[in-house]
Amino acid sequence: MNTKLQFDFLVDKQKNTLTIKKEFAASRQQVWDCYTKSELLDKWFAPKPLTTKTSFMNFKEGGYWHYVMIDPDGQEYWSRLDYETITPIENYTALDGFCDASGALNPDLPRSKWDVTFTEKSGNCLVQTIGYYNSTRALEQIIDMGMQDGMTSTLERLDELLVTLAQK
Amino acid sequence: MDNNCNTLDSAFHALADPTRRAVIQQLGKGSATVSELAAPFDMALPSFMKHIGVLESSGLIESRKIGRVRTCEIKAKRLADVEKWFDEQRKIWERRYENLDSLLNELNGDKNEY
Numbered sequence: 001m002n003t004k005l006q007f008d009f010l011v012d013k014q015k016n017t018l019t020i021k022k023e024f025a026a027s028r029q030q031v032w033d034c035y036t037k038s039e040l041l042d043k044w045f046a047p048k049p050l051t052t053k054t055s056f057m058n059f060k061e062g063g064y065w066h067y068v069m070i071d072p073d074g075q076e077y078w079s080r081l082d083y084e085t086i087t088p089i090e091n092y093t094a095l096d097g098f099c100d101a102s103g104a105l106n107p108d109l110p111r112s113k114w115d116v117t118f119t120e121k122s123g124n125c126l127v128q129t130i131g132y133y134n135s136t137r138a139l140e141q142i143i144d145m146g147m148q149d150g151m152t153s154t155l156e157r158l159d160e161l162l163v164t165l166a167q168k
Numbered sequence: 169m170d171n172n173c174n175t176l177d178s179a180f181h182a183l184a185d186p187t188r189r190a191v192i193q194q195l196g197k198g199s200a201t202v203s204e205l206a207a208p209f210d211m212a213l214p215s216f217m218k219h220i221g222v223l224e225s226s227g228l229i230e231s232r233k234i235g236r237v238r239t240c241e242i243k244a245k246r247l248a249d250v251e252k253w254f255d256e257q258r259k260i261w262e263r264r265y266e267n268l269d270s271l272l273n274e275l276n277g278d279k280n281e282y
Contacts, residue, residue: 025276031272046264047262047263047264047267
């Protein structure tokens with residue numbers, strides 16, 4: 001149904017940025033709500049088969065979202081997103097970070113900055129997300145951690161499962 | 169173009185030496201500290217460090233110092249890891265957005281019923 005909706009994923013290795021563009025068949029207000037209300041974020045933010053649970057949310061400048069993604073084995077991945085600037089239904093910027101269940105940030109890991117822009121596109125909503133990593137070194141630290149933390153292997157297991165199911 | 173040739177030249181130069189080839193071979197099994205790499209060779213550490221320096225400036229390996237320990241790894245492995253990580257990020261965002269697409273459908277479906 002939504003196969004014609006735009007999805008772009010661009011990597012700039014010189015500048016250490018990720019740019020993700022996605023079109024949604026919904027109004028800008030509705031997509032904005034899905035990004036900024038915790039009860040809606042909980043319904044989509046974790047990639048399947050993981051689930052999201054909000055521990056704390058205060059969507060305002062200087063506020064933050066503290067949440068956990070849980071994999072089917074019960075393994076928890078805690079993060080927090082600190083909101084820096086908010087221009088309702090147009091844009092917000094935030095600092096991403098790895099933390100524990102109490103919300104205390106892991107001081108050994110660098111944080112990345114996210115700049116998220118919502119625009120109208122012929123009745124649909126286009127969301128552009130730019131992720132900035134401070135340096136190649138910062139990005140590498142996050143990559144090293146990602147290789148260890150197992151979330152990606154959860155996704156790989158899902159891929160295998162989907163292949164198995166498709167064969168039946 | 170010139171730049172590519174220079175890189176190749178320095179890579180060939182780096183690999184022309186048996187000690188440096190052995191180091192590359194060892195690093196192919198995973199990253200290692202300079203002292204681990206130096207252990208099999210009957211060579212003073214400053215001379216061994218020169219070999220590490222040649223390999224590093226050729227772009228074949230890279231090293232980083234944490235405290236007093238310098239760890240080396242093959243750069244191609246690092247590049248492959250970075251490649252893999254970006255690929256996984258892409259998967260995460262694709263899945264996330266599949267969820268959001270269906271959530272928005274659901275929300276709009278609900279609205280139409282009233």
